[in-house]
Amino acid sequence: NAGVTQTPKFQVLKTGQSMTLQCAQDMNHNSMYWYRQDPGMGLRLIYYSASEGTTDKGEVPNGYNVSRLNKREFSLRLESAAPSQTSVYFCASSEGSGISYEQYFGPGTRLTVT
Amino acid sequence: SQKIEQNSEALNIQEGKTATLTCNYTNYSPAYLQWYRQDPGRGPVFLLLIRENEKEKRKERLKVTFDTTLKQSLFHITASQPADSATYLCAPNFNKFYFGSGTKLNVKP
Numbered sequence: 001n002a003g004v005t006q007t008p009k010f011q012v013l014k015t016g017q018s019m020t021l022q023c024a025q026d027m028n029h030n031s032m033y034w035y036r037q038d039p040g041m042g043l044r045l046i047y048y049s050a051s052e053g054t055t056d057k058g059e060v061p062n063g064y065n066v067s068r069l070n071k072r073e074f075s076l077r078l079e080s081a082a083p084s085q086t087s088v089y090f091c092a093s094s095e096g097s098g099i100s101y102e103q104y105f106g107p108g109t110r111l112t113v114t
Numbered sequence: 115s116q117k118i119e120q121n122s123e124a125l126n127i128q129e130g131k132t133a134t135l136t137c138n139y140t141n142y143s144p145a146y147l148q149w150y151r152q153d154p155g156r157g158p159v160f161l162l163l164i165r166e167n168e169k170e171k172r173k174e175r176l177k178v179t180f181d182t183t184l185k186q187s188l189f190h191i192t193a194s195q196p197a198d199s200a201t202y203l204c205a206p207n208f209n210k211f212y213f214g215s216g217t218k219l220n221v222k223p
Contacts, residue, residue: 004157033211040122042203042215043158058210090157099207100146100165105157 002026004106006091012112013081021076021109023091029104031097032074033058034066036087037108043090049074050097081113116141120204120214127194128222135189135217137204144206147180147187152201152216161202162189194221 007022025032033048035058045058047066055066063085065077074093078085089109094101119138127133137147145166150158164171164180164187171178177190187206191198201216 035213040215042118043213045211048211059212092157099144099209099211100163102148102160102163103158103211105159108155108157 004091004093004104006089006106006109008109009107010110012114013078014114015082017081018077018079019081020078021089021091021111022073023075023106024073025091025093025104026072027093027095027104028071029093029095030071031094031101032068033092033094033103034064034074034076035090035092036060036085037090038087046076046089048097081111083113085111086113087111116206116208116212118204118206118212118214120202120217122215122217124218124220126220126222129195131194133191133194133198133219133221135202135204135219137187137189137206137214139185139206142208143182143185144208146207147178148205148207149176149178149187149189150203150205150213152203158203158213191219194219196221196223 004025034046035043049055049068052071091106092103094103117140148163149161152158175192179188201218203216204214
């Protein structure tokens with residue numbers, strides 16, 4: 001039982017390049033989330049998917065797109081990376097979409113944009 | 115927008131003492147508040163959830179209080195151990211998820 005897995009663990013991009021961060025969960029959870037974590041800023045929600053087939057914007061969605069491929073997988077795409085997107089990205093999942101549900105986090109992807 | 119305040123300065127305490135971490139929030143009152151633990155290089159791990167109608171919640175050596183009048187939650191670790199050293203994040207849950215930036219706890223043997 002791996003929980004939430006993320007690939008890659010580390011990535012360096014040049015400004016303007018694109019990439020997709022992958023996330024998968026094996027807990028049969030309905031809801032999935034993408035966060036970014038910057039020093040002193042805490043975790044900020046980028047996008048979330050309350051259930052398969054739905055996605056919604058979070059606090060900081062600009063510059064990102066997401067795809068809920070199926071119940072297990074939720075990907076985050078950067079179409080044209082910018083240095084301001086240098087951050088640690090976490091994927092999370094929860095059984096339900098309500099704010100009372102605990103979230104399970106992946107190990108994170110450390111992204112540097114030069 | 116929501117503002118969540120956690121002490122950015124690290125809290126250093128001696129093993130065996132009680133650690134108390136503070137989470138203050140502004141504007142709306144959350145229906146729930148969660149606490150997470152984060153170790154370096156890892157994702158946060160859920161610890162406790164407290165509801166707005168609960169004053170206190172306990173789990174083993176952990177205790178959380180929730181004062182909706184003061185707009186504050188306190189997180190206590192009793193009989194602290196070096197293994198408790200980590201960053202602790204609070205997440206007052208409004209209609210969406212918001213996290214504080216966390217307080218780093220250092221427990222010295």
